[in-house]
Amino acid sequence: MAGMPTEPPRQAVNLAAMLSQFDDHWSPRTVAEFNGHDVMVVKVEGEFVWHHHDDTDDFFLVLNGRITIRLHDGDVSLGPGELFVVPAGVEHQPVAAEEAELLLIEPRGTPNTGDVATAAERIII
Amino acid sequence: MAGMPTEPPRQAVNLAAMLSQFDDHWSPRTVAEFNGHDVMVVKVEGEFVWHHHDDTDDFFLVLNGRITIRLHDGDVSLGPGELFVVPAGVEHQPVAAEEAELLLIEPRGTPNTGDVATAAERIII
Numbered sequence: 001m002a003g004m005p006t007e008p009p010r011q012a013v014n015l016a017a018m019l020s021q022f023d024d025h026w027s028p029r030t031v032a033e034f035n036g037h038d039v040m041v042v043k044v045e046g047e048f049v050w051h052h053h054d055d056t057d058d059f060f061l062v063l064n065g066r067i068t069i070r071l072h073d074g075d076v077s078l079g080p081g082e083l084f085v086v087p088a089g090v091e092h093q094p095v096a097a098e099e100a101e102l103l104l105i106e107p108r109g110t111p112n113t114g115d116v117a118t119a120a121e122r123i124i125i
Numbered sequence: 126m127a128g129m130p131t132e133p134p135r136q137a138v139n140l141a142a143m144l145s146q147f148d149d150h151w152s153p154r155t156v157a158e159f160n161g162h163d164v165m166v167v168k169v170e171g172e173f174v175w176h177h178h179d180d181t182d183d184f185f186l187v188l189n190g191r192i193t194i195r196l197h198d199g200d201v202s203l204g205p206g207e208l209f210v211v212p213a214g215v216e217h218q219p220v221a222a223e224e225a226e227l228l229l230i231e232p233r234g235t236p237n238t239g240d241v242a243t244a245a246e247r248i249i250i
Contacts, residue, residue: 010199012207034182034210034230035162057159061228063206074135081188082137085159103186105159105230 015041015063019101021125028104028112030124038108038122045099050091051114056107058086065100069093140166140188144226146250153229153237155249163233163247170224175216176239181232183211190225194218 018031018041026048028040044067060069061083069076069084070093076084086092106112111119143156143166151173153165169192185194186208194201194209195218201209211217231237236244 010196010201010209012201012203012209015206015208032208032210034184035232037160039184039208039210059159059164071135076135076137078137081140083140083157083164084135084137085157085164107160 013039015103018125019043019063025099026112027120027123030122033108034105036108037105038110040104040106042102042104043099044094044096044102046096048094049113049118050093052086052089052091053106053110053114055088056110057088058092059103059105060084060086060094061103063101063103065096065098067094067096067100067102070095138164140228143250144168144188150224151237152245152248155247158233159230161233162230163235165229165231167227167229168224169219169221169227171221173219174238174243175218177211177214177216178231178235178239180213181235182213183217184228184230185209185211185219186228188226188228190221190223192219192221192225192227195220 013031018029022029025043025045028042030038030040032039060078062078062080064080066079069086072091078084113119138156143154147154150168150170153167155163155165157164185203187203187205189205191202191204194211197216203209238244
């Protein structure tokens with residue numbers, strides 16, 4: 001009926017297709033929402049800042065490439081199909097010697113650096 | 126010091142290694158915890174029951190194989206590297222013509238059928 005809002009068809013999110021839409025690093029794109037969280041893909045390369053999140057765990061799943069999550073009590077190395085959850089409050093520094101692609105999940109609106117002043121803006125694709 | 130509890134070393138969760146530890150279907154294993162949610166791997170084959178979750182979205186990411194999530198307003202087909210979030214309250218039926226392997230995320234203690242009487246027990250590996 002004219003003027004009636006229509007629901008978009010439900011469809012899967014293809015992570016590789018989402019990742020093909022951008023090239024910049026450390027700038028997560030939201031591809032789905034889940035229980036008040038943003039499900040995001042991101043490309044990373046080099047060193048991110050040391051940071052922590054007071055109130056949320058930090059979920060990393062490597063899709064392609066390798067990253068190291070530096071922690072004060074040891075490093076965690078992650079390849080494709082490996083995940084790690086940094087507990088809330090734990091300071092960490094993600095680093096990638098070469099470009100890597102990740103799935104991240106964070107509560108909607110979480111600043112990626114743990115600090116709104118330095119965080120990337122939220123981008124939805 | 127004798128008697129002092131020691132933290133296990135932090136390490137990545139390798140999803141393939143977790144999946145190699147069991148063969149049964151529709152019985153998710155918790156491999157990590159994240160913001161009050163269980164992060165789980167599961168093997169599926171055949172048809173699950175139609176069900177819904179009143180209070181939580183239902184997160185599916187296909188790791189290997191293919192699944193279809195039947196919904197009353199259309200089916201969603203998912204292959205490797207594809208995800209779909211079934212919104213809370215939406216009735217759905219996951220089916221897999223051949224064995225598939227999935228990553229699931231649900232609030233800790235969510236019955237997998239939406240009903241504690243028929244749900245699989247929580248298994249942590």
